[in-house]
Amino acid sequence: MPLNTFEKIPKEKQERVLNAAIKEFSRAPLNEASIANIIKDAKIPRGSFYQYFKDKEDIYYYILEEHSNDIRKNLLDNLIKTKGDIVISFIELYKYTINKINNPNYKVYFKNIFLHLNHQLERKFTLNLDDNLNDVINLTDINKLKIDSKLQLIYIIDILEAIFMHNLVQSYKRNISIEKNIEIFIKEIKLIVNGLAKVK
Amino acid sequence: MPLNTFEKIPKEKQERVLNAAIKEFSRAPLNEASIANIIKDAKIPRGSFYQYFKDKEDIYYYILEEHSNDIRKNLLDNLIKTKGDIVISFIELYKYTINKINNPNYKVYFKNIFLHLNHQLERKFTLNLDDNLNDVINLTDINKLKIDSKLQLIYIIDILEAIFMHNLVQSYKRNISIEKNIEIFIKEIKLIVNGLAKVK
DNA sequence: TATCTAAATGACACAATGTCATATACATAA
DNA sequence: TTATGTATATGACATTGTGTCATTTAGATA
Numbered sequence: 001m002p003l004n005t006f007e008k009i010p011k012e013k014q015e016r017v018l019n020a021a022i023k024e025f026s027r028a029p030l031n032e033a034s035i036a037n038i039i040k041d042a043k044i045p046r047g048s049f050y051q052y053f054k055d056k057e058d059i060y061y062y063i064l065e066e067h068s069n070d071i072r073k074n075l076l077d078n079l080i081k082t083k084g085d086i087v088i089s090f091i092e093l094y095k096y097t098i099n100k101i102n103n104p105n106y107k108v109y110f111k112n113i114f115l116h117l118n119h120q121l122e123r124k125f126t127l128n129l130d131d132n133l134n135d136v137i138n139l140t141d142i143n144k145l146k147i148d149s150k151l152q153l154i155y156i157i158d159i160l161e162a163i164f165m166h167n168l169v170q171s172y173k174r175n176i177s178i179e180k181n182i183e184i185f186i187k188e189i190k191l192i193v194n195g196l197a198k199v200k
Numbered sequence: 201m202p203l204n205t206f207e208k209i210p211k212e213k214q215e216r217v218l219n220a221a222i223k224e225f226s227r228a229p230l231n232e233a234s235i236a237n238i239i240k241d242a243k244i245p246r247g248s249f250y251q252y253f254k255d256k257e258d259i260y261y262y263i264l265e266e267h268s269n270d271i272r273k274n275l276l277d278n279l280i281k282t283k284g285d286i287v288i289s290f291i292e293l294y295k296y297t298i299n300k301i302n303n304p305n306y307k308v309y310f311k312n313i314f315l316h317l318n319h320q321l322e323r324k325f326t327l328n329l330d331d332n333l334n335d336v337i338n339l340t341d342i343n344k345l346k347i348d349s350k351l352q353l354i355y356i357i358d359i360l361e362a363i364f365m366h367n368l369v370q371s372y373k374r375n376i377s378i379e380k381n382i383e384i385f386i387k388e389i390k391l392i393v394n395g396l397a398k399v400k
Numbered sequence: 401t402a403t404c405t406a407a408a409t410g411a412c413a414c415a416a417t418g419t420c421a422t423a424t425a426c427a428t429a430a
Numbered sequence: 431t432t433a434t435g436t437a438t439a440t441g442a443c444a445t446t447g448t449g450t451c452a453t454t455t456a457g458a459t460a
Contacts, residue, residue, distance in 0.1 A: 005407070031231040036447060045409045050449065116318050119369040146394065155388050162366035163359055169319035170358075188355045192392050194346065205438070236416060245440045250418065 002062050006052035017042045017052065021059050026108040029116040030060055064113065068125045071097055072132055076139060084141025086153075087193055090160045094185045097125075097164075098171060098178055114169050122165050133157070163188055202262050206252035217242045217252065221259050226308040229316040230260055264313065268325045271297055272332055276339060284341025286353075287393055290360045294385045297325075297364075298371060298378055314369050322365050333357070363388055 006014065020042035024033045035056055039049050053059040074096045078089035101110035117125075137153055147153060167188065171181045206214065220242035224233045235256055239249050253259040274296045278289035301310035337353055347353060367388065371381045 008407090034447060035449095046411095046448090047409050047450085048407085051407065051409095055449080114319065118316050118318065119314065119322075119365070122319075147391075152391075155384070155391055158366065158370075159363055159388055159392065162362040165319070166358065166362035166365075184355070187352075188359055191347075191352075191355055192359065194394075208438090234416065235418095246417090246442095247419085247440050248438085251438065251440095255418080 002053050002058060003051065009052070013044070017044060017049075017059075018063060021063060022106075022109055025060060025063070025112055029112045030056070031116075033060075067100070071100070071125055076135055079136065079139035084139055085144055086136075086140045086156065086160065087144075087189060090164060091186055091189060094164060094167065095182055097168060098181055101168070102178055111172055115172055117165075117169070125165065159192065160189075163192070202253050202258060203251065209252070213244070217244060217249075217259075218263060221263060222306075222309055225260060225263070225312055229312045230256065231316070233260075267300070271300070271325055276335055279336065279339035284339055285344055286336075286340045286356065286360065287344075287389060290364060291386055291389060294364060294367065295382055297368060298381055301368070302378055311372055315372055317365075317369070325365070359392065360389075363392070 006017075017038070020038045023041060024037045027033070027037070033056065035046075035049055038059075039046055053062070071093070075089060075093045078092045079086065082088045082092075101107070101114070133154075136157060137150055140153060142148075142150060142153055145153070145156065147156065163185075167181070167185045171178075174181065174184075206217075217238070220238045223241060224237045227233070227237070233256060235246075235249055238259075239246055253262070271293070275289060275293045278292045279286065282288045282292075301307070301314070333354075336357060337350055340353060342348075342350060342353055345353070345356065347356065363385075367381070367385045374381065374384075
């Protein structure tokens, strides 16, 4: 998403810009963040910024994308490890994600992201592209679920995704530990699993 | 939320300001909407706007609140009508809401609202206050559910709410009819209900 | 060394925000 | 009626931020 130019400048300068941006997006949510602050902190002229990025949103999503790719990758890894158990995979994904966003270096940054995350944007975090959805569908073993077609699987993924995101956001409002948050997520998933898991 | 002053001015002027705001919030999402446009359209001086509302957000939420109160009220009505069936109540709520937001007069306005709705804000639409959550809990008949305590009910409401919001937002992305959207919501809810409903 | 192209730079025009000193309207009391 | 006080109205203004563009600089190639 950033312009070619940005990829070509020295790594050191790239880092300076990205760190300044993360600092600014930690200070304020996207709509309150300012390019003025980023360039001041990164010590680059205004014109340069626009040489690298189209606008504020461009650099915001560029940084975000790195993290969301990482999260999506974790889901696919989990599906492989669990031999296609989508429920366990989502639970592991939740553990992974909640630990990631509580990393002291990024905690404030992610808090701003999540509390101001558009629904329109939330797919960035899990299955924003058709390719990803297909990967998830193909890696999932539907025999572990009380459904008879891959088509129905889409609904289940939809549900899991909704609850996943909902809980991540809630975790910022609940004033409780990471462990307790995971516990709640698992409880909610279990309530649903009683309907999803095939009864033997 | 608006300052006292706004309540005191002539109804006609109030309408002019509110209609101008709705027009502006239909034109652009909150972050791109401008007070400049609202006052131009409402034909009031800049200073007056700040006499009535703290800022752009203030009038945005003021208008939104009217609608969210209406939606919350519908949920409570449904609970009374269904004698505490929370699942049917949410399905009826979904039908009610999706019809409401497709009303031609407000369609574009709501589209902007939903596609840019923060997770932080989404509770505005359903159970933003503890009082409301309590009302819902008290009106719900937990004997219809596979749970043994009111405490667990909170998780179920959480889940229903997450899927409710997720589907409303998705309805703008799916290019299908209202009826088809309702169908999908019901399908997802049914998948869950198999785990929620008490097995006889 | 000359020439060409990509990147860097910061001044600038424009747009929007929130505030504030001043003006106006309105109510109440003398 | 007039005076006085209070609430509201008004728009000019300082401030902040945005995106652009003409110009400069750097680096590659001939």
